[in-house]
Amino acid sequence: MTDLLPTTPYRGTRDLLPQQMSVRQQFFHPLFEVIESYGFGRYDGPILEPAEIYEAKSGEEIANQQLYALTDRGGRRLALRPEMTPSAARMIARNLGSLQLPVRWYSHVICHRYERPQRGRLREHWQINVDIFGSDSVNSEIELFELIHDMMGALGATRDMWALRVGDRVLLESILRDIVKVPGDRLAEVSSLVDRWEKYPREKLAEDAEKLSLTSAQFDLLAETLGSGDEVLRAVPAEVAERSHVVRLLNSEARELVTFDPFIVRGLQYYTGTVFEVFDLHPENRRALFGGGRYADLAGLFTRQQVPGIGFAVGDVTLQDFLETHGLLPAPRPQADAVVIPLGESLTAEARRMAGVLRRAGVRTTTPLEPRKLSKELSAADHLGARVAVVVAEDEWRREAVLVKNLATREQHEVPVAELADRVTAVLASPAP
Structure with a gap:
């Protein structure tokens, strides 16, 4: 008699029964309608990509810890995509001759990351990706933020349930370099420390700062400066503020769309300016739901032509947790009428x-x-x-x-x-x- 094979999926992935699929389709499809109402076209790409594109641009955490990599029979190093943006940038570069920039693209794809399964995180998840390629205008930020507001509204969420927090890596680098006096070779590591600021107690952050050779005075100054909210904008040099899309946004009529938060960093290496995250404000699920940012030239991996872009990704796991927490999860659709x-x-x-x-x-x-x-x-x-x-x-x-x-x-x-x-x-x- 042979042993029976396992009936459960690989840890960190899911089997979805028809009723569960129905629930997910019901909260995703209204989002597609909102996105397409803004003129975004849907695209798709392969689940396998050269591993090098993630190692070059996705950041150390994804490249060294979360990538599902393999070598095929031809000796090529491939990876199951952990995110879609590098693939989109490759496709943009390949088709530049036939595209009329800027382009508005979105996708709905499955992604894989090797990370510890927990609430809000699985090793396999579906996500919607929304990107604008070919525009360096702050209007790109404004359009995406208006889109996010409409998407959350389509889910039945009200403004008291969530917040759109916006930061800027240009401003953060200036704060670290010009105000806190962090050495240039430590900027990336201290930025990573800032990214962990709300996740750890102050004692742990101070201990990590000391390991990065920050003095206690520098650590206190960093905490005070970043905690000053909009006041920090007056502290950065004028030439830095002039380059910041976030400063332009905050000085426009779109100011009401966002909350400025200098602690927003985002872990992906390719972000170069505006970064943002949507946060759940419910005390039982106070966490980032999804986010994105601006990249000056992600397509530069594949072409000499500079193609700026900005985008975000919405995953099904955190979105379902949000809807369930706020009592917004739709009932399963009947399988037959x-x-x-x-x-x-x-x-x-x-x-x-x-x-x-x-x-x-x-x-x-x-x-x-x-x-x-x-x-x-x-x-x-x-x-x-x-x-x-x-x-x-x-x-x-x-x-x-x-x-x-x-x-x-x-x-x-x-x-x-x-x-x-x-x-x-x-x-x-x-x-x-």
Whole structure:
């Protein structure tokens, strides 16, 4: 006797049953509609990419700790994509000759990262990626922030549930270099310390700062400066402020879209300016939901032509946690709207014909594959979430009619075949009791 194979998936990944898939589709699809209303076109790309594109631009954490890498039979080093932006940049570079910049692109793809599975993080997840390539205007930031507000609204979220926090790596580098006097060779490491600021107690941060050769006075000055909010903007040199998209944004009518937060850093190496994160404000799920930023020339890995860009990615794991925490998670969509049940094998073909009529009318309809008692078929219909059962019986069929049963109210009526589609769609359109 052979051993049975495991029935559970690889740790950190998921099996999704039809009802679970239905829930995810219901909260993702309104987002697609919002994104496309802004004129973004959907694209896709391969799940396998050369490992070098992530090692060059995605940052040390992804490249050295989270990358699922392999070597194929031709000796090429490949990786399961941990994110989509480098692939999008490669595709932009490859098609520059035929594209009219700027372009607005979005995708919905599966990504893999080797990290510790926990609430909000799995090793496999689906995410929406939204990017604008080819524009260095602050209007790109404003458009994406308006889009984020509309996306959150489409999910049913109100402004008191979440916050859009915006920082700027240009400003942060100036704060570290010009105010705190961090040496140039320590800027990246101290930026990483700032990125961890809200995750660790002050004692741990001070200990890490000391390891980076920051004095206690420098650490205190860093904490005071970053904690001053908008006041820090007055402390940076004027020429730095003039280069900052965030400063321009804060001085515009779009100021109300965001909360300025100099602690926002983002871990990906390719971000060069504006960085932002959407935070859940609920005390039981106070965490970043998703984020993004501006990259001056990510496509420079693949082309000599400079192509600036800005974008963000929304993952399904953190999004579902947010919706569940706030009571916004949609109910599973029924697997079928109606069932057509023949009373006897001799009426199977007629039942299939009636099912076809309903499907052409836009009603999701199923029929039995094997003969069973009517009571069992009605029970199965309830399990599927169907609201209507159409019974094809001999007596009614001879009168060119069928029985239509409302499974919610248990009311049943004889309906002429010619009126079947109209009667069923009317029942489905009525409010459920």
